[in-house]
Amino acid sequence: MDHFYRDSWVEINLDHVEYNIKQLAAHIGEDKGIYAVVKANAYGHGYAQVAQAALNAGASALAVAFLDEALHLRKAGIQAAILVLGATRPKDAAIAADHDISLTFYRKDWLEAVRAEQFRKPLQLHMKLDTGMGRLGFRTVDDIRSVLPLLDTPSLILEGVYTHFATADEADLSYFERQRSKFDELFKVLREEWPDPVIVHTENSAASMRFAADESDFVRFGIGMYGLYPSKTVKEEHPIALRQAFSLHSRLVHVKQLEAHEAVSYGATYETDKPEWIGTLPIGYADGWIRKMQGFEVLVDGKRMPIVGRVCMDQCMVKLDKAYPVGTEVVLIGSQLDAFISVDEVADWVDTINYEIPCLIGARMPRVYKRSGQIVETDNALNPGESL
Ligand SMILES: Cc1ncc(COP(=O)(O)O)c(C=O)c1O
Structure with missing residues (x-):
């Protein structure tokens, strides 16, 4: 593997x-x-x-x-x-x-x-x-x-x-x-x-x-x-049931509390108005998680949390409702507990069609393949083959 x-x-x-x-x-x-x-x-x-x-x-x-x-x-x-x-x-x-x-x-x-x-x-x-x-x-x-x-x-x-x-x-x-x-x-x-x-x-x-x-x-x-309808018209008509196959995951790699009036990311476009917990995710626009995703939400602990500050090339920041341990899983597309973020919702946010969203998530992002909830294969285009 x-x-x-x-x-x-x-x-x-x-x-x-x-x-x-x-x-x-x-x-x-x-x-x-x-x-x-x-x-x-x-x-x-x-x-x-x-x-x-x-x-x-x-x-x-x-x-x-x-x-x-x-x-x-x-x-x-x-x-x-x-x-x-x-x-x-x-x-x-x-x-x-x-x-x-x-x-x-x-x-x-x-x-x-x-x-x-x-x-x-x-x-x-x-x-x-x-x-x-x-x-x-x-x-x-x-x-x-x-x-x-x-x-x-x-x-x-x-x-x-x-x-x-x-x-x-x-x-x-x-x-x-x-x-x-x-x-x-x-x-x-x-x-x-x-x-x-x-x-x-x-x-x-x-x-x-x-x-x-x-x-x-x-x-x-x-x-x-891929489990996506070609348009809103077809989705509403619902001629057949489909299940979204794609989901996007990350983990908190840093969690910290900022004081009131401290800024986050390039351009210092986001400023806290009170002390806030900020988490950092190792995913950015070079992965296809484009700058327009600023302001959108991700799932942490089954709850929606906003992306704050500019999305960087390799990282982005989210505002957390409390302190979470480093390593906590974050879902950017897909389901977590009872919450779900669809590819369609991401496409709407960036004003494009659902086709474009999984295509944007590039080769730097490893793919994990699952059947019956179990990993059956992983594919890392950067380091293909057996473990190093
Ligand atoms: C010639 C041709 N056929 C079929 C398809 C598949 O279309 P869809 O993804 O809407 O099913 C495409 C996709 O762009 C196409 O270019």
């Missing part, structure tokens, strides 16, 4: 990841497969651990943004199908083929360049259609007609076709419906002009939770797998 030498850590509840996958699988039915979206270190939760938990729970494949992420999963021993959703350089396509990693394509010149590469194994490709996201994808019927002949070569296999929705999590579904119609129009041409079957996947978490009747073969399940 890896070790870490610092009193701040992330905990990932793998039972919750599995629960969320099972909830979605039951909701969408057996006919549809699930791509577990594990890009960006599984939204900050940990690539291999989440990927394995998702596969255990019934996901059939994985999706990442970049080829490096897919190769990382292969090195970790993951053998399931992996799709790269983002851009890959044509000269790197052969590496993907060697490792049975499927790539996305969305430009004709990319296909032309890839056809000129040498492959030991055929390369599996997914055609991305831009139906209104305005990011990557072919946009017209003519685009599709002009690229299909380039796929007619033994080194390339058209495995899938997909699109991505921009507003599937919103209350107003008019733009979503327009994207769907556009997809139907483009896909019809593909179906008419391409003889082989291809797998279709259009739905992200929001669309898969809300519109399970869609005809696609796979859904791409990201934020919901």
Whole structure:
């Protein structure tokens, strides 16, 4: 088991990841497969651990943004199908083929360049259609007609076709419906002009939770797998129950009483008005616990206590209701006794979306993986491997 030498850590509840996958699988039915979206270190939760938990729970494949992420999963021993959703350089396509990693394509010149590469194994490709996201994808019927002949070569296999929705999590579904119609129009041409079957996947978490009747073969399940709803609208609709997998923990490393009118941290922005107990936590903005967290609360002894003074690069201070021993556990995200701080609440405080919060908690922060309340693995990116 890896070790870490610092009193701040992330905990990932793998039972919750599995629960969320099972909830979605039951909701969408057996006919549809699930791509577990594990890009960006599984939204900050940990690539291999989440990927394995998702596969255990019934996901059939994985999706990442970049080829490096897919190769990382292969090195970790993951053998399931992996799709790269983002851009890959044509000269790197052969590496993907060697490792049975499927790539996305969305430009004709990319296909032309890839056809000129040498492959030991055929390369599996997914055609991305831009139906209104305005990011990557072919946009017209003519685009599709002009690229299909380039796929007619033994080194390339058209495995899938997909699109991505921009507003599937919103209350107003008019733009979503327009994207769907556009997809139907483009896909019809593909179906008419391409003889082989291809797998279709259009739905992200929001669309898969809300519109399970869609005809696609796979859904791409990201934020919901981590136990977070893609928007307040979807959270209120509550199409399925989800359990937050991510929590953030620390310990008091210093506790002291300040006199009245003493200041805390850079800029001396916080001043005590009477004698106060101040605790120091070894976590700061370099860990993704950003400066905007000043004024937010953490849990100590199951009670909310405010973060006072500016958040430093590696530390921050909290105002305590009494003296607590050094080593007392503090929960920054998650539950402690009967209290709970959700990822959503943190996102609201810093005026962003829940997706961003676990992604912000960087590689310096060790990850601890739990099942049935027990630690099953720890991951310290700074000092991987066995104890020193
Ligand atoms: C192409 C694509 N598919 C699926 C997802 C997963 O979306 P969500 O996390 O909302 O389920 C993403 C995430 O950004 C994406 O870019």
